[in-house]
Amino acid sequence: MDELQNTGREWLCLLFYLPAKRAHARVQAWRRLQRIGAVLVANSAYLLPASPEGREDLEWIKHEIVGGGGQAVVLVARAPDAATDDEVVATFRAARSRDFEALAADAAKLLRLAGRSSANRGSRRVVQGVRRLRERFDEKAAIDFLDAPGRDEAATLIGKLDQLTGRKRHMDAARIAAPKTAAYHDKEWITRPRPGVDRMSSAWLIRRFIDPNARFLFGAPDSAPAAVPFDTFEAEFGHHGANCTFETLCDRFAITDRAVRHIGRVVHDIDLKETKYEEAETATISRIVDGLRRAHSDDDALLRSGMDVFEALYQSLAEVTPPATSNTDRRTRRRATRARSRRS
Numbered sequence: 001m002d003e004l005q006n007t008g009r010e011w012l013c014l015l016f017y018l019p020a021k022r023a024h025a026r027v028q029a030w031r032r033l034q035r036i037g038a039v040l041v042a043n044s045a046y047l048l049p050a051s052p053e054g055r056e057d058l059e060w061i062k063h064e065i066v067g068g069g070g071q072a073v074v075l076v077a078r079a080p081d082a083a084t085d086d087e088v089v090a091t092f093r094a095a096r097s098r099d100f101e102a103l104a105a106d107a108a109k110l111l112r113l114a115g116r117s118s119a120n121r122g123s124r125r126v127v128q129g130v131r132r133l134r135e136r137f138d139e140k141a142a143i144d145f146l147d148a149p150g151r152d153e154a155a156t157l158i159g160k161l162d163q164l165t166g167r168k169r170h171m172d173a174a175r176i177a178a179p180k181t182a183a184y185h186d187k188e189w190i191t192r193p194r195p196g197v198d199r200m201s202s203a204w205l206i207r208r209f210i211d212p213n214a215r216f217l218f219g220a221p222d223s224a225p226a227a228v229p230f231d232t233f234e235a236e237f238g239h240h241g242a243n244c245t246f247e248t249l250c251d252r253f254a255i256t257d258r259a260v261r262h263i264g265r266v267v268h269d270i271d272l273k274e275t276k277y278e279e280a281e282t283a284t285i286s287r288i289v290d291g292l293r294r295a296h297s298d299d300d301a302l303l304r305s306g307m308d309v310f311e312a313l314y315q316s317l318a319e320v321t322p323p324a325t326s327n328t329d330r331r332t333r334r335r336a337t338r339a340r341s342r343r344s
Contacts, residue, residue, distance in 0.1 A: 012050050029061060107160075189206055189227060200307060202249055203307055204306070209255050245271075246271075
């Protein structure tokens with residue numbers, strides 16, 4: 001026991017039960033757990049290394065399981081001895097090692113194809129193959145918590161492919177359509193500390209399209225009863241069904257701007273650890289958000305920086321098509337501009 005205490009290693013454990021008739025919910029939970037890198041250690045018992053991000057992921061999955069008619073609990077656990085702890089570590093490393101071995105094999109095949117001729121290097125098959133390999137590598141590297149074998153080999157092979165070709169994707173057009181709800185003007189909005197991609201983008205969306213004078217707080221909703229909670233457990237503006245908080249806000253406030261919806265697809269895949277939409281910006285925005293979280297210890301500064309990122313992304317998308325110029329849109333933009341001027 002003393003040897004284990006010297007390592008200080010803790011694990012998050014999700015225990016859940018779903019009735020046999022809830023097969024779809026069970027499959028959905030399994031897929032979510034695979035995407036966040038959890039490993040199965042017993043029947044319906046999954047582990048992650050203890051971290052705030054891991055706790056957040058497991059709490060959302062727990063919420064979905066309960067919503068699907070099941071039961072679930074998230075616990076913090078330690079192995080009873082160092083040998084058992086080593087077995088758990090080996091399980092994580094083996095899972096990711098298999099992923100990196102598969103990536104390396106696919107990258108080697110693509111390198112052979114690309115090396116046969118210069119025409120092959122620019123072919124649709126190779127260009128798309130490289131893009132997908134890089135995305136797969138980034139997904140697996142993000143959940144390689146314990147330095148699995150094979151990662152460096154896969155990275156080297158994909159790096160060689162990156163040198164041969166680039167990756168491009170068509171960008172959606174954009175237009176402005178920003179209806180407001182007066183009941184939510186000039187409010188305080190509260191969310192959990194250490195904002196991630198969903199909270200950063202949602203705060204940007206709130207101030208850009210819903211409440212230009214929004215003020216953001218961090219903490220439990222009951223610490224500021226008058227504030228509007230978002231992206232907190234059980235909040236009206238949170239995860240609902242298959243939607244992340246950003247998508248819920250878009251639906252509730254009827255925000256149909258195509259650039260915003262494009263951002264929503266990016267946020268969805270990052271926040272829910274999915275590859276449903278595969279927008280070109282997803283991997284880059286994910287890395288930027290991770291970097292901001294490492295760079296800022298202050299939550300206010302972190303949120304402001306994240307909001308700036310999504311404003312920049314929105315501007316880049318919105319320039320594809322000139323914005324609509326209805327009287328309502330003009331008034332909306334003027335109010336937002338005046339509010340930003342007052343804050344600065």
